Amino acid sequence: MAASGKDFDHRRFAVGLARGLAGALLFALPMFLTMEMWELGFYIDRARLFLLLLVNVPLLVLLAHRIGFERTTTLREAIRDASIAYFLGMVCSGLILLAIGVLRSDQSLNEIVGMIAIQSVPASIGALLGRSQLGGPAVGDEADEDEGAEAEAETSYAGELFMMAVGALFLCLNVAPTEEMILLSYKMTPWHAIAVIVASIVLMHGFVYALSFMGGHVVEEGTPGWHALVRFTLPGYLIALAISLYCLWTFHRLDGIAMTQVMMTVVVLSLPGAIGAAAARLIL
Numbered sequence: 675m676a677a678s679g680k681d682f683d684h685r686r687f688a689v690g691l692a693r694g695l696a697g698a699l700l701f702a703l704p705m706f707l708t709m710e711m712w713e714l715g716f717y718i719d720r721a722r723l724f725l726l727l728l729v730n731v732p733l734l735v736l737l738a739h740r741i742g743f744e745r746t747t748t749l750r751e752a753i754r755d756a757s758i759a760y761f762l763g764m765v766c767s768g769l770i771l772l773a774i775g776v777l778r779s780d781q782s783l784n785e786i787v788g789m790i791a792i793q794s795v796p797a798s799i800g801a802l803l804g805r806s807q808l809g810g811p812a813v814g815d816e817a818d819e820d821e822g823a824e825a826e827a828e829t830s831y832a833g834e835l836f837m838m839a840v841g842a843l844f845l846c847l848n849v850a851p852t853e854e855m856i857l858l859s860y861k862m863t864p865w866h867a868i869a870v871i872v873a874s875i876v877l878m879h880g881f882v883y884a885l886s887f888m889g890g891h892v893v894e895e896g897t898p899g900w901h902a903l904v905r906f907t908l909p910g911y912l913i914a915l916a917i918s919l920y921c922l923w924t925f926h927r928l929d930g931i932a933m934t935q936v937m938m939t940v941v942v943l944s945l946p947g948a949i950g951a952a953a954a955r956l957i958l
Contacts, residue, residue: 693804698763698797698801699770704848706771710853716789719926730798730799731756735749735756738759740837759801762798795847837954838909838910847921855942874911877948878907878910878948879907910951922943
C-alpha cells in the first residue's frame, strides 16, 4: 500500500481531473442549454431519477476501468475514478446551471437537487470521455499509453456490447427529453418507421465496419459478409432500442400514449441511439 501511494503520479491525476472537467462541459453542454432538461428537474418522478442515478454507477465503474483518469488495474481504482467523475459531473452541472441563470435562490432545494442530479448523469459520462477525447500521452508516459492502446485494442465481445450501450445512452440522453421525439412519432407512418429502422441498421453497420474508420472492426479475409452484421450490428441495434425505451420511460415521454406511438417514438430515438452505439467503439 505504501509503495503504491508513493508511486502515485499526482501530476498525471491532476491533468486527468482537468480533462474530466473539460469533458463534462464539452459533452454535456447541449443538455445544459436544453429547456426540457431543466424542466425535468422539477417534475421527474424521483423513483425514476434515483434509478437513473443508480444505473449510472456501475456504468461509470466499468467505463472508468477502460478510460479512467489514469490507467486502472483494480476494481478499487475504477470505483475511485467513477466516484470522481460523478463528483465532477455534479460540480460542473451546478456551476453551469448557476452561471446561465437556471438555478436561482428562490427555488426549493428539491428543484435544485433534481436539476443538478439529472444533468450530472451525462456530465459524469463526459468527464470520463474527456480522457480519451482530450488526452494525449503525458510527459514520460508514452510507453504506458502504447501498452494501454494495445490492451484496449483487445476487447471482449461483452465489452464491445457494453461500449455500444454507453454510446447509445449518451446520445439518447441528448435528445430523449425533447418534444421533437413525440412530434416526429405522430408525423410518421408505418412505412416511415420501417425506413428509419433500415436506415439505422445500414448506417450503424457502415459506420463501424464497411467504412473501416479508425478503431472500427475490420472483417478478416474469408469471413462471411453477414458475420459482422449478425454478431455486432443487429445486437447493437437491439441495445439501442432498449436504451431508447429506457430513456423515454425515465423522462416520462411514454406516459399516457398508445402502444403504437410508444413503438414509433422508440424507433425515432433509436436512430441517434444506433449512431451513438456505432460511434462508441471509435470514440472510446
